[in-house]
Amino acid sequence: MEDLTIVPKWILTLGGYTLEFNSETLIMSWIVMGILIFFGWIATKKISILPGPYQTLAEVMVATFEQLVADALDEGNRHYFPLIITIFLFIWLSNMLGVIPFLSEPTKDLNTPLAYGILGFFIAHYAGIKTKGFKAYASEYVQPMFFMAPLNIIGELSKVVSISFRLYGNIMGGSIIIMVVSHLVYNLVLPPLLNAFFGIFVGTIQAFVFTMLTLVYISVQTK
């Protein structure tokens, strides 16, 4: 049962520095990217007024997220919509990957959620500076009083920590419970139900929560 704590690695030595790559995470991320690119290609191959099944699916997703972004962001910041839907699709598909035998979720490795958390953090602050100007942006840190500045800065940084550890903890916890309980019941009856709940259901909710929080962080900064 120790296999969850062992991470397969590629080690590369470059000019005296040792670089470690988590090979499983990388390969699984590439699979997700491959699926997404393939879906994008097949959905837009033959665009017509009477949409095919893939185009319909893509249109439903785009319309849903366009509405969510329109509800949260002002007119001038709607161009963040492609980013938001990409984050959702990538994380959602990553979480779904664990349901398939022999594949594992790239989001089970803290590095993946952390990368997306940091990305969202920088984009939110960039959007804030761009919309309000640097002076108005900086003055928010001394609200409500000047000595609150260190606290506000820690509070901002803690958003990155909380958004990425939430996703990581849920996905990691789900895979632990699936593995342990399946082991205890000799892989009888329960594993499909556990995969349905912790893999598909919790995975979808957490992907949505991550996306919504990124969107809310951008919207808080730009208002």
Added chain:
Amino acid sequence: MEFSDAIWVQAAAFLGAAFSVGFGAIGAALGEGYAAGRAGRAISKSPELSGPILKNMLIGQAVAESAGIFALVIAMLLVFIDTDGRPLIDAFAYLGAGLSMGLSAIGSGLGSGFPAAEACQGIADNPPTQAAISTNMLIGSAISQTPAIFGMVVAFMLMFVDFTSQPLWPAWAALLGAGLSMGLAAIGSGVGSGIPAGSSTLGMARQPSAATAIRTNMLIGSAVSQTPAIFGMVVAFMLLFIDWSNVPPWPTWAALLGAGLSTGLSAIGPGIGNGLTAGEAAEGVARQPEAQGPITTTMLIGQTVAQSTVIYGFLVSLILLFIQQEPSHAMTEWVALLSAGICMGFGGIGPGIGEGIAAAYAVRRIARDMSQNVLLTRVMLVGQAVSESTGIYSLIVSLLLLFVI
């Protein structure tokens, strides 16, 4: 009688199993009981709906039960774990695992009882919305399980990561501290994420047309309520994975235990407080969907301020973890370090809940009168700053204990 290390490890594993199921059963049982109670009330209001209400109650209770089942799984592993030839350090790891899982299941079990209970009420209030209510209940209960899942991740790491390279002193305190930090921190967040899940489920019955807005608001509010548990998990990870072989065992062990208690205890208050705010926000969106913008903004501001005491606790933990201690066996040294953690930990509970209540009322009034948004937010911030002051006193005393004594 001669005791070998393996016997101590075995005994600690049994004790850990007892902590895990013993504590873990508290929350789930309370949550399920509350759901059953509200189901009874709903059925007496509209007996013709007893079938759907009963079905809904059972599904909701099953999800609330899962926190207890996590605790059961960890306890089973602890009872049957092979302790032959294990070093004494594993005794503390198993004890920590039991505490982490057991304590963290309290909040989640209780928290996921709220959506189950409100869903029964909602079905009686507005039977046609049954499908939307059940879906929302499932999502809300699943979200409330997150802190228990965090507790399980830490418990699992405590059980299966190899700690033999760590010296017994002070690493035993680090492992126990990791369990306490994660377990205690998850209590508040579990309850806190259950409150918005419950009120959003009831809100769905009141205003089915605003279902998407209510659900989005609930997800954001619950997610923010889980931040204190995440701080607990981060401190637990640091305690688990930092190498303690180059630090003086005395008085560092007290610092490590104090670090766990500081974040763990101080997270209880903000978790519950954030949940109260998010609950009122979900109810407010259901009452007045067009006020969603100002409600969400005020909720987020109020929650951020209410979270400051757990940030103080986290700060004290970081100081305790990363400041190199002078080797000393003096009692004053280690008691001061432990007290710093305890002081900030307990001191953070009250302000977290208090500030959450202030924010909850502000959000509630904004849902009734959107035009007073700015004024209400200002009053909320001033009130929160005052109720924060006791948390700041704790921080000052902690820092005095750390740096002056």
